[in-house]
Amino acid sequence: MEKLTNCPVCLGGDFKEVLSCTDYTTSKEEFVICQCSDCSFRFTNPRPDIKESGKYYQSDDYISHTDSKKGLLNKIYQISRDYMISTKYKSTLKKYNAKSLIDYGCGTGDFLKYCLDKGHHAIGLEIDESARKIAIQKGCQEVFNPSHLEELSDHSAEIITLWHVLEHIHDLQPTIQQFSRLLTSNGTIVIAVPNHQSYDANYYGEYWAAYDVPRHLYHFNLQSITRLMGNEGFKLIETKPMRLDPFYIALLSNKYKTGKMNPIKAVFIGVMTNLKIMFNITNSSSIIYIFKKQ
Numbered sequence: 479m480e481k482l483t484n485c486p487v488c489l490g491g492d493f494k495e496v497l498s499c500t501d502y503t504t505s506k507e508e509f510v511i512c513q514c515s516d517c518s519f520r521f522t523n524p525r526p527d528i529k530e531s532g533k534y535y536q537s538d539d540y541i542s543h544t545d546s547k548k549g550l551l552n553k554i555y556q557i558s559r560d561y562m563i564s565t566k567y568k569s570t571l572k573k574y575n576a577k578s579l580i581d582y583g584c585g586t587g588d589f590l591k592y593c594l595d596k597g598h599h600a601i602g603l604e605i606d607e608s609a610r611k612i613a614i615q616k617g618c619q620e621v622f623n624p625s626h627l628e629e630l631s632d633h634s635a636e637i638i639t640l641w642h643v644l645e646h647i648h649d650l651q652p653t654i655q656q657f658s659r660l661l662t663s664n665g666t667i668v669i670a671v672p673n674h675q676s677y678d679a680n681y682y683g684e685y686w687a688a689y690d691v692p693r694h695l696y697h698f699n700l701q702s703i704t705r706l707m708g709n710e711g712f713k714l715i716e717t718k719p720m721r722l723d724p725f726y727i728a729l730l731s732n733k734y735k736t737g738k739m740n741p742i743k744a745v746f747i748g749v750m751t752n753l754k755i756m757f758n759i760t761n762s763s764s765i766i767y768i769f770k771k772q
Contacts, residue, residue: 479524479525479526479527479530480524480525480526480527481523481524481525482521482523482524482525485514485516485517485519485521486519486521486650486651486696486706487514487517487519487702487705487706487709488514488516488517488519488705490514490515490516490517492514492515492516493512493513493514493515493523494512494513494515495510495511495512495513496511496512496513496520497510497511497683497684497689498510498511498684499511499684499689499691500684500691500734501534501691501692502687502733502734503534503537503690503693504533504534504535504536504537505533505534507692509522509525509691509692510522510523510524511523511689511691511697517701517702517705518701518702519696519698519702519705519706520674520696520697520698520702521695521696521697522691522692522694522695522696522697525692525695526692527648528648531648531692531693534692534693535606535693561722562720562722563588563589563592564592566589566639566641567589567592567593567596569668569718569766569768570637570639570666570668571593571596571598571637574636574637574666576598576636576637576666577598577599577636578598578599578600578634578635578636578637578662579593579598579599579600579601579635579636579637579638579639580600580601580602580603580630580634580635580637580638580639580660581593581600581601581602581603581638581639581641582603582624582627582638582639582640582643582657583603583604583605583624583640583641583642583643583646584602584603584604584609584613584618584621585604585606585609585613586609586612586613586616587602587604587609587612587613587614587616587618587621588616589639589641590602590613590618590621591613591616591617591618594617594618600618600620601620601621601622601630601635602618602620602621602622603621603622603623603624603626603627604621604622604623604624605623605624607623610622610623624653627653627656627660628656630660631660632659632660633659633660633661633662633663633665634660634662635660635661635662635665636661636662636665636666637665637666637667637668638657638660638661638665638666638667638668639667639668639669640667640668640669640670641670642670642671642672642764644669644671644696644698644703645671645672645694645695645696645697645698646693646694646695647695648695650695650696650706651706651709651710654706654707654710654712655710657710658710658711658712658771661771662771663771664770664771665770665771666768666769666770666771667707667712667768667769667771668766668767668768668769669703669707669766669767669768669769670720670764670765670766670767671696671698671703671764671765671767672688672689672690672694672697672698672723672727672763672764673698673699673700673760673762673763673764673765674686674688674689674697674698674699675699675700675760675761676724676751676760676761676762676763676764677724677750677751677754677761677763678724678727678728678731678747678748678751678763679763681747682728682731682734682735685731685734685735686727686731687727687730687731687733687734688723688727688763688764699760700717700759700760700765700767703767704767707767707769711771711772712769712770712771712772713769713770713772714767714768714769715768715769715770716767716768717759717765717766717767717768718759718765718766718768719752719755719759719762719764719765719766720762720763720764720765720766721752721755721762723762723763723764724747724748724751724752724762724763725744725745725747725748727763728743728744728745728747728748728751729741729744731747732744751763
């Protein structure tokens with residue numbers, strides 16, 4: 479385990495413990511979430527170091543790197559992922575009339591392949607070797623380990639996307655600095671992450687599935703991600719809710735809290751979350767943040 483002595487956002491050294499959450503996916507260990515006293519950013523601390531983090535992803539219950547449709551959760555995940563692909567495309571490459579993409583954390587390559595089929599130059603970066611192999615089998619030829627990031631040319635992408643990936647990255651600020659190097663002038667970076675100030679996060683507390691310790695190293699809200707990206711010269715230009723996320727997260731949260739997924743209650747919480755989003759996007763389980771390079 480490694481223990482952070484400085485806040486990843488403001489570099490302050492004064493933290494307080496705000497939650498203790500269980501890793502329900504693999505280890506059943508308890509992990510502490512701290513909050514910076516200076517900027518209020520939340521992060522898992524202590525956390526697995528980069529060498530030992532892999533074991534916390536080794537579970538059939540961790541499904542972001544699989545195409546399996548076995549079981550209710552897998553089926554719901556795959557349906558929602560397939561539905562969101564065209565939405566993601568329309569709100570990124572199509573909207574900003576971009577031709578080149580880096581999809582950081584591309585998983586099994588579905589979004590990457592969709593962009594390739596639309597005629598874009600698209601590169602994928604993915605840490606999981608089995609997921610990379612699946613992406614390549616689908617026809618995504620340029621899929622690499624994230625270490626390949628340093629070998630890519632300056633200003634080689636008009637858009638960089640991270641779909642539920644930023645919260646997993648150990649070397650946070652150095653990686654964001656690489657993104658800045660790779661983007662063209664006035665390039666766009668699209669980041670989707672869970673939002674710990676959401677309605678369902680407040681409802682479920684320590685059982686909220688999107689805390690997902692220790693795989694999620696950081697726990698963002700609007701203020702913290704805006705400051706983090708601003709430190710590296712990015713300006714927030716747009717936010718969008720991810721309206722399907724609260725239903726899936728509620729299913730898992732119910733399971734963690736009571737031992738049962740309780741689909742009826744999950745639908746209720748999902749609907750309530752989406753109703754509250756209409757008045758304030760910070761009620762959204764997950765938020766898509768769109769930043770422009772300045």
